[in-house]
Amino acid sequence: MKEQLTAKQKKVFDFIKDHIRSENVPPTVREIAARFGYASPGTVQDYLRILKDRGLINIKKNFYRGIELLVPAFGIPVLGRIRAGAPEHAVEDIEEWIDVSGLFPRDNDVFALRVMGDSMEGSGIMEGDLAVVKKQPSAGNNDIVVALMEDEATIKRFKSRGNNVWLEPDNPRYEPIRERAFSVIGKVVGIIRNY
Amino acid sequence: MKEQLTAKQKKVFDFIKDHIRSENVPPTVREIAARFGYASPGTVQDYLRILKDRGLINIKKNFYRGIELLVPAFGIPVLGRIRAGAPEHAVEDIEEWIDVSGLFPRDNDVFALRVMGDSMEGSGIMEGDLAVVKKQPSAGNNDIVVALMEDEATIKRFKSRGNNVWLEPDNPRYEPIRERAFSVIGKVVGIIRNY
DNA sequence: GAGAATACTGTACGTATGTGAACGATGAGT
DNA sequence: ACTCATCGTTCACATACGTACAGTATTCTC
Numbered sequence: 001m002k003e004q005l006t007a008k009q010k011k012v013f014d015f016i017k018d019h020i021r022s023e024n025v026p027p028t029v030r031e032i033a034a035r036f037g038y039a040s041p042g043t044v045q046d047y048l049r050i051l052k053d054r055g056l057i058n059i060k061k062n063f064y065r066g067i068e069l070l071v072p073a074f075g076i077p078v079l080g081r082i083r084a085g086a087p088e089h090a091v092e093d094i095e096e097w098i099d100v101s102g103l104f105p106r107d108n109d110v111f112a113l114r115v116m117g118d119s120m121e122g123s124g125i126m127e128g129d130l131a132v133v134k135k136q137p138s139a140g141n142n143d144i145v146v147a148l149m150e151d152e153a154t155i156k157r158f159k160s161r162g163n164n165v166w167l168e169p170d171n172p173r174y175e176p177i178r179e180r181a182f183s184v185i186g187k188v189v190g191i192i193r194n195y
Numbered sequence: 196m197k198e199q200l201t202a203k204q205k206k207v208f209d210f211i212k213d214h215i216r217s218e219n220v221p222p223t224v225r226e227i228a229a230r231f232g233y234a235s236p237g238t239v240q241d242y243l244r245i246l247k248d249r250g251l252i253n254i255k256k257n258f259y260r261g262i263e264l265l266v267p268a269f270g271i272p273v274l275g276r277i278r279a280g281a282p283e284h285a286v287e288d289i290e291e292w293i294d295v296s297g298l299f300p301r302d303n304d305v306f307a308l309r310v311m312g313d314s315m316e317g318s319g320i321m322e323g324d325l326a327v328v329k330k331q332p333s334a335g336n337n338d339i340v341v342a343l344m345e346d347e348a349t350i351k352r353f354k355s356r357g358n359n360v361w362l363e364p365d366n367p368r369y370e371p372i373r374e375r376a377f378s379v380i381g382k383v384v385g386i387i388r389n390y
Numbered sequence: 391g392a393g394a395a396t397a398c399t400g401t402a403c404g405t406a407t408g409t410g411a412a413c414g415a416t417g418a419g420t
Numbered sequence: 421a422c423t424c425a426t427c428g429t430t431c432a433c434a435t436a437c438g439t440a441c442a443g444t445a446t447t448c449t450c
Contacts, residue, residue, distance in 0.1 A: 025220050025260055040399050064259040074296040078307045101269040101296040112273045126319040191388040
């Protein structure tokens, strides 16, 4: 069995992926046939069988729109090395596929917060970044947390030693916060930045 | 028309969302009925009509599995302000819903790269971060780029003045790169970090 | 030159599915 | 008392859909 897809097979596979991306659901057998001008659903069945044999899709039996991508539809390839030569060659060195939205927990306890200020610059958390936060009432030493001080939310590093807890910025221009009362809203589990 | 959903309506809506999250496709009318023990598809139709009136879903006519969420299924809420009081209250201040994977372009020209080294610390790009890169052969002044130098990929700030182009790290401990040849692979359009 | 894999057409079957209509029960609001 | 939205049932219809099977033609491999 050949591992590589033929050009036509790849086009069918790409169409399924694109359809999921644009319509949020996989296409039906006949929608694929219509897209490529095939007169019969049987043709598409052959393609699907091949894609299934290659491990690219799963087909739920007697399930309408039952084509399941085994590669994340919204994933992007993570490259291990980039080879010299050409950017086109680079894509062959795919280490893994990641679904960006799958990197963060999907609980109802997760929310995002726009970062304000530069008090955490030393940890690479910049103004305008989106901080992904998992709600929890306390934190461990050195965790980066969202804390609430008098109606104001702030991102700082949580410190605890013995019965003592305080907040520390990661920017030498700011002082640790030891005297003011605060409560922990949650722990920062991720940072997302858009240029 | 009331804006708020009743408990049962919310459960139906949540089931649709959960179904998309777990099965990658919206449920059929009868699958919803089966989930809640309804004896008839008509009951579900009523619910769907209500959810549609509330602007939560769209229903494609005569389209199998044609329920379309108008709120991102994999989205997380972005909070504007966090109010004092309780974490539970905070969630009411939702500014918008974002689909994390939708923040980045979905072209085939997008890939990700694991950041190595600390040469861009000053821009908040830390070792271990995932850099999202859009392929392009050149860049503008001050863009953060992925450049290839003798088989080695590196992330630096692209500088151009007149006919002169060079690369600059954002870390005072490193020197600008002016003498070595390099080629631009793409432009860094985002940073993703996981704690 | 035999055999497999690929690439199609055509026809057919059973059914899962969206849709629609008619109707009943309950509870809240005025 | 009356209305109205919500919540539910039953029956029915047309069809979009997955699936299966029987062919044909071309290309590639051994």
